[in-house]
Amino acid sequence: xxxxxxxxxxxxxxxxxxxxxxxxxxxxxxxxxxxxxxxxxxxxxxxxxxxxxxxxxxxxxxxxxxxxxxxxxxxxxxxxxxxxxxxxxxxxxxxxxxxxxxxxxxxxxxxxxxxxxxxxxxxxxxxxxxxxxxxxxxxxxxxxxxxxxxxxxxxxxxxxxxxxxxxxxxxxxxxxxxxxxxxxxxxxxxxxxxxxxxxxxxxxxxxxxxxxxxxxxxxxxxxxxxxxxxxxxxxxxxxxxxxxxxxxxxxxxxxxxxxxxxxxxxxxxxxxxxxxxxxxxxxxxxxxxxxxxxxxxxxxxxxxxxxxxxxxxxxxxxxxxxxxxxxxxxxxxxxxxxxxxxxxxxxxxxxxxxxxxxxxxxxxxxxxxxxxxxxxxxxxxxxxxxxxxxxxxxxxxxxxxxxxx
Amino acid sequence: xxxxxxxxxxxxxxxxxxxxxxxxxxxxxxxxxxxxxxxxxxxxxxxxxxxxxxxxxxxxxxxxxxxxxxxxxxxxxxxxxxxxxxxxxxxxxxxxxxxxxxxxxxxxxxxxxxxxxxxxxxxxxxxxxxxxxxxxxxxxxxxxxxxxxxxxxxxxxxxxxxxxxxxxxxxxxxxxxxxxxxxxxxxxxxxxxxxxxxxxxxxxxxxxxxxxxxxxxxxxxxxxxxxxxxxxxxxxxxxxxxxxxxxxxxxxxxxxxxxxxxxxxxxxxxxxxxxxxxxxxxxxxxxxxxxxxxxxxxxxxxxxxxxxxxxxxxxxxxxxxxxxxxxxxxxxxxxxxxxxxxxxxxxxxxxxxxxxxxxxxxxxxxxxxxxxxxxxxxxxxxxxxxxxxxxxxxxxxxxxxxxxx
Numbered sequence: 001x002x003x004x005x006x007x008x009x010x011x012x013x014x015x016x017x018x019x020x021x022x023x024x025x026x027x028x029x030x031x032x033x034x035x036x037x038x039x040x041x042x043x044x045x046x047x048x049x050x051x052x053x054x055x056x057x058x059x060x061x062x063x064x065x066x067x068x069x070x071x072x073x074x075x076x077x078x079x080x081x082x083x084x085x086x087x088x089x090x091x092x093x094x095x096x097x098x099x100x101x102x103x104x105x106x107x108x109x110x111x112x113x114x115x116x117x118x119x120x121x122x123x124x125x126x127x128x129x130x131x132x133x134x135x136x137x138x139x140x141x142x143x144x145x146x147x148x149x150x151x152x153x154x155x156x157x158x159x160x161x162x163x164x165x166x167x168x169x170x171x172x173x174x175x176x177x178x179x180x181x182x183x184x185x186x187x188x189x190x191x192x193x194x195x196x197x198x199x200x201x202x203x204x205x206x207x208x209x210x211x212x213x214x215x216x217x218x219x220x221x222x223x224x225x226x227x228x229x230x231x232x233x234x235x236x237x238x239x240x241x242x243x244x245x246x247x248x249x250x251x252x253x254x255x256x257x258x259x260x261x262x263x264x265x266x267x268x269x270x271x272x273x274x275x276x277x278x279x280x281x282x283x284x285x286x287x288x289x290x291x292x293x294x295x296x297x298x299x300x301x302x303x304x305x306x307x308x309x310x311x312x313x314x315x316x317x318x319x320x321x322x323x324x325x326x327x328x329x330x331x332x333x334x335x336x337x338x339x340x341x342x343x344x345x346x347x348x349x350x351x352x353x354x355x356x357x358x359x360x361x362x363x364x365x366x367x368x369x370x371x372x373x374x375x376x377x378x379x380x381x382x383x384x385x386x387x388x389x390x391x392x393x394x395x396x397x398x399x400x401x402x403x404x405x
Numbered sequence: 406x407x408x409x410x411x412x413x414x415x416x417x418x419x420x421x422x423x424x425x426x427x428x429x430x431x432x433x434x435x436x437x438x439x440x441x442x443x444x445x446x447x448x449x450x451x452x453x454x455x456x457x458x459x460x461x462x463x464x465x466x467x468x469x470x471x472x473x474x475x476x477x478x479x480x481x482x483x484x485x486x487x488x489x490x491x492x493x494x495x496x497x498x499x500x501x502x503x504x505x506x507x508x509x510x511x512x513x514x515x516x517x518x519x520x521x522x523x524x525x526x527x528x529x530x531x532x533x534x535x536x537x538x539x540x541x542x543x544x545x546x547x548x549x550x551x552x553x554x555x556x557x558x559x560x561x562x563x564x565x566x567x568x569x570x571x572x573x574x575x576x577x578x579x580x581x582x583x584x585x586x587x588x589x590x591x592x593x594x595x596x597x598x599x600x601x602x603x604x605x606x607x608x609x610x611x612x613x614x615x616x617x618x619x620x621x622x623x624x625x626x627x628x629x630x631x632x633x634x635x636x637x638x639x640x641x642x643x644x645x646x647x648x649x650x651x652x653x654x655x656x657x658x659x660x661x662x663x664x665x666x667x668x669x670x671x672x673x674x675x676x677x678x679x680x681x682x683x684x685x686x687x688x689x690x691x692x693x694x695x696x697x698x699x700x701x702x703x704x705x706x707x708x709x710x711x712x713x714x715x716x717x718x719x720x721x722x723x724x725x726x727x728x729x730x731x732x733x734x735x736x737x738x739x740x741x742x743x744x745x746x747x748x749x750x751x752x753x754x755x756x757x758x759x760x761x762x763x764x765x766x767x768x769x770x771x772x773x774x775x776x777x778x779x780x781x782x783x784x785x786x787x788x789x790x791x792x793x794x795x796x797x798x799x800x801x802x803x804x805x806x807x808x809x810x
Contacts, residue, residue, distance in 0.1 A: 019548050019691045030547040124545065130692040132537075132545030140529065140537030142435040143424050143712030269698060272677040286424045286709035287535040290699035293674060294692065304691035307548030 002031065002314040005039040005062040007084055008075035009046060009055065012098050012125070015303030016072055017051050020310075027307065031314045038068055041084075059084050063091050070313045072306055073097040078105050089113045089121065094313040098125035098302050104199035108212035108327055115322060122309035122323065127153065127200045128278050130301030131294040132308075137207055137282065138323055144284025146208040148248040150404070153200040153259075155276035155296040156184045156191035157223045157243045162274045165231050165240060171224065183276055194220035194243065194259040201245030201257050204280070205333075208247065209255045212328030219336065220259040230346055230399050232367035233376040237344075239263040240271045244404065250334050258336045263344050263378075263403040270404075340382040342403040347395060350375035358391045378403060407436065407719040410444040410467040412489055413480035414451060414460065417503050417530070420708030421477055422456050425715075432712065436719045443473055446489075464489050468496050475718045477711055478502040483510050494518045494526065499718040503530035503707050509604035513617035513732055520727060527714035527728065532558065532605045533683050535706030536699040537713075542612055542687065543728055549689025551613040553653040555809070558605040558664075560681035560701040561589045561596035562628045562648045567679045570636050570645060576629065588681055599625035599648065599664040606650030606662050609685070610738075613652065614660045617733030624741065625664040635751055635804045637772040638781040642749075644668040645676045649809065655739050663741045668749050668783075668808040675809075745787040747808040752800060755780035763796045783808060 004020070006013045020027065020037050028034045039062055040046075040054045049055075062068055071088040073095055075081040081102050088095050089110065097103065103110070103123045114121035124134045128151075137146070152158050156178055163174040175192065178184035190196045198220035205213040223243050234241050242264045247257035264271045269291055273279040278296025283289050295301040347355075352375065355362055361380030370376075379388065388400070409425070411418045425432065425442050433439045444467050445451075445459045454460075467473055476493040478500055480486040486507050493500050494515070502508065508515070508528045519526035529539045533556075542551070557563050561583055568579040580597065583589035595601045603625040610618040628648050639646050647669045652662035669676045674696055678684040683701025688694050700706040752760075755778065760767055766785030784793065793805070 015691075023548060023550055023691065026550050027548060131695055132541040135545050136537040136541055139717065140540050140710070140713050142716045143428060143432060143709045145428055145431050269674075269677055272674055284709065286420075286428065286705040286712075288700050288703070288706055290536055290697070292695070292697060294695035298693070300691040301693055304548045304689065305545070307691075308545050311547045312544065 001034045001036055002069055003036050003038040003067045004070045004072060004310060005041065005068045006037065006072045006074065007041045007059070008073070009040050009042040009044070010074060011299050012302050012306065013040065013072070013074040015299035016074065016306050019300060019303045019307045027311060031311045033314070035310060035314055038065070059087070063087050069093055070310055071095045072310065073099055074306070075099065076101065078102050082106060085110060086113060089117050089119055092117055092119055094120040094122070096122045096306055096309040096313060098123070098306055100126040100196070100199040100203060104202040104215050107203065107206060108325060111322070111324055115324070120313050120316065120322060122313060123203070124309050125302045125305035127203050128280055128292065128294065129296040129298060130304045131278060131280065131292050131296065132305070133204070133280050133292050134207065134323070136292065137204065141282065141284050141287060144286045146249070146282060146284050148246070148283040149201070149204050149208055149280065150244055150246045150270070151201070151204070151280035152242055152270060152273050152278050153197040153245045153280070153296065154191055154243060155278055156188065157197070158273065158278070159183050159276045160192070161223060161226065161241060161243065164226070164228060165235070168228065170228060171226065192224055193222035197243060197245040197259045201247050201259060205247035205255050205257045206325045207323065209249060211255070211326045211332040213247070213255055213257055213333050214328055217333035218257045218259065221261065223261055225399060226261050227399065229367065229370070229374070230344070230401070233346060233365040234263045234344065236365045236367055237263065237378060238266050239403070240266065241401065242270060242273070244270070254332060254334050256334050256336050256339060261401045263401055265404070268404065337386060338384060340384050341405060342382055343379045343388050344376070344399070344401045344403055345379070345388070345392065345397050346376040346399040347374070348398050349373040350395065406439045406441055407474055408441050408443040408472045409475045409477060409715060410446065410473045411442065411477045411479065412446045412464070413478070414445050414447040414449070415479060416704050417707050417711065418445065418477070418479040420704035421479065421711050424705060424708045424712045432716060436716045438719070440715060440719055443470070464492070468492050474498055475715055476500050477715065478504055479711070480504065481506065483507050487511060490515055491518060494522050494524055497522055497524055499525040499527070501527045501711055501714040501718060503528070503711055505531040505601070505604045505608060509607040509620050512608065512611060513730060516727070516729055520729070525718050525721065525727060527718060528608070529714050530707045530710035532608050533685055533697065533699065534701040534703060535709045536683060536685065536697050536701065537710070538609070538685050538697050539612065539728065541697065542609065546687065546689050546692060546695075549691045551654070551687060551689050553651070553688040554606070554609050554613055554685065555649055555651045555675070556606070556609070556685035557647055557675060557678050557683050558602040558650045558685070558701065559596055559648060560683055561593065562602070563678065563683070564588050564681045565597070566628060566631065566646055566648065569631070569633060570640070573633065575633060576631065597629055598627035602648060602650045602664045606652050606664060610652035610660050610662045611730045612728065614654060616660070616731045616737040618652070618660055618662055618738050619733055622738035623662045623664065626666065628666055630804060631666050632804065634772065634775070634779070635749070635806070638751060638770040639668050639749065641770045641772055642668065642783060643671050644808070645671065646806065647675060649675070659737060659739050661739050661741050661744060666806045668806055670809070673809065742791060743789060745789050746810060747787055748784045748793050749781070749804070749806045749808055750784070750793070750797065750802050751781040751804040752779070753803050754778040755800065
């Protein structure tokens with residue numbers, strides 16, 4: 001029998017308790033033995049919960065209980081979560097988490113600590129909610145050199161964009177709807193400004209390319225600059241606007257990663273990923289393109305990924321196949337300045353003649369209800385942002401987004 | 406160091422040699438040590454191949470070489486492939502295969518044999534080519550009770566349907582194009598009649614639901630009955646025709662599985678899977694819907710999946726996490742007779758009044774260029790095939806396909 005302690009009885013933590021209990025028999029078969037939830041650590045009590053009797057308030061009980069071999073951290077943030085994770089690992093317990101902020105900020109040192117103490121630090125649920133991506137990237141695609149990762153990594157912003165595209169809602173109206181449906185927080189900053197997607201692409205890039213990539217190294221642009229006009233012009237070009245987290249191998253030792261809205265062609269399967277769904281496309285040198293799709297958040301999907309890691313931790317007590325990557329550093333990531341791509345540009349005021357002389361390959365786009373003098377174009381040729389800015393020198397574009405090739 | 410022998414130097418076998426050699430350094434890191442290709446068994450010689458020096462013709466050399474710990478079987482079929490697999494397992498060697506026919510026919514007994522001899526029998530490449538599906542189903546979704554699997558499992562037929570839909574080619578013309586492009590065999594029977602998809606859904610169903618499901622228990626209908634008229638009517642209903650392999654939990658001990666063309670709504674992500682791509686959608690009781698997408702065949706994608714299994718076999722020599730399922734039997738699978746769904750029906754000759762009286766919920770479909778008296782409808786209500794046949798009694802429908810809900 002394997003005893004588990006859950007830290008934090010919020011949405012994901014209570015989901016973990018529920019999945020362990022609902023699928024107890026099935027999970028026991030998979031784990032070659034019973035997995036037993038022994039403690040739930042929270043500052044609150046939950047007298048009406050069926051798990052009330054397991055709730056404790058003092059982490060040291062878990063830390064010093066030799067029967068507990070797996071700790072599930074669903075506290076979030078980098079304060080108590082980090083402290084408890086370190087103490088659990090040092091006490092010889094494997095730690096499973098859904099905490100993307102902690103993994104993105106301190107993954108390298110926590111993985112090293114786990115290695116030092118001969119235990120596992122697992123975080124399948126930190127990216128893509130229930131979608132299996134961390135383990136496939138580490139195992140199933142192990143025969144490949146990964147070339148590129150490109151994903152819709154945040155369900156909140158994908159929901160907002162979907163509602164803008166399908167229902168013609170403004171950004172503000174779509175955000176309010178997302179909040180009303182429980183898909184966006186009351187303070188939606190981390191989602192709409194791209195910080196959440198940034199943490200996730202950092203984790204994927206670290207795992208795929210082998211060095212810790214920190215959020216501070218990854219420029220993140222959110223979707224607050226996406227207007228209904230942009231969506232209409234994208235539609236006229238046969239494309240949808242999606243917030244993408246991207247990372248690609250730049251050379252043998254460096255990675256280029258960033259988060260930004262992109263125009264995605266309708267032929268690309270990422271364009272069909274709607275509502276709160278996430279998808280992660282991976283390109284390997286042998287496998288070509290693969291894509292993983294599913295609910296990127298939610299209580300039970302995320303809990304499902306956590307429990308899969310718990311089963312893994314329970315089964316691998318003898319021979320652990322660790323997730324691992326090397327230390328980060330200033331040279332591990334390069335800015336996307338040198339990344340050439342086609343671009344979409346919208347100007348409140350512009351002249352086709354003027355722009356055609358500056359961008360000779362430009363394809364102009366039309367939309368119904370455009371303001372007088374409004375102008376939108378695709379550059380029609382690949383260029384760096386600096387080259388585009390030079391071509392647009394003196395003009396004030398309303399929107400500038402990359403077009404995904 | 407781990408020594409590997411490859412049986413059969415065809416498309417996949419030579420791809421395995423190529424991936425092992427191209428990604429040697431990377432794979433060595435993943436496997437915690439060098440993986441060395443020691444032998445290639447084939448009846449032919451390959452004097453111009455860079456691997457010519459490794460080619461042998463006598464399996465017993467591999468069988469009796471204690472240095473070989475992993476055998477890759479890419480022979481195909483169930484004759485020599487089965488014999489060599491059994492002998493390799495009995496000699497204490499793990500076996501990795503892409504041979505779906507063998508796994509679908511004899512998976513249970515070969516898994517039992519592997520267990521008995523304390524080695525692994527792995528077959529990630531047998532379903533979905535390079536797409537990670539076997540391992541995610543076994544590990545990442547381990548916390549879930551799987552409810553349903555639905556997949557586009559055959560690239561050849563998906564290519565043919567895509568070309569019929571997009572280019573308006575007839576079935577015969579699309580098949581010839583697929584053959585010219587190397588996407589279809591000269592004898593395309595196994596693909597176009599659904600036998601290949603049938604073997605794959607058998608493997609997925611056995612793994613997901615826990616008992617061996619044999620191809621003989623799974624009715625398979627191919628795409629030879631799909632006409633351009635059907636494709637036009639489906640389009641008019643906002644749907645695409647796709648060949649699906651489906652399996653769902655019928656009750657605690659039985660599974661219903663079948664292969665047949667379906668009308669799939671454009672909103673369903675499976676409808677966006679085009680050309681030779683495959684996709685497998687899985688529904689779990691915690692995770693909800695997830696989908697795995699990628700190239701379902703091809704030399705390097707398939708080899709990539711084989712090599713991932715080789716790495717797994719190399720690393721897990723101490724504690725194997727086996728794939729496993731129970732024995733099959735007549736009671737393991739139930740026929741889809743009792744499965745209710747909406748249906749699409751096309752008649753060469755029919756009257757709307759007559760059909761409206763027989764199927765009061767029918768929604769009639771229109772297409773340009775329909776012959777006089779031609780008629781197509783969606784039943785608009787869920788029914789079994791027997792109930793539909795009763796309603797159509799005395800009529801001779803040209804096509805009858807399920808509509809995926």
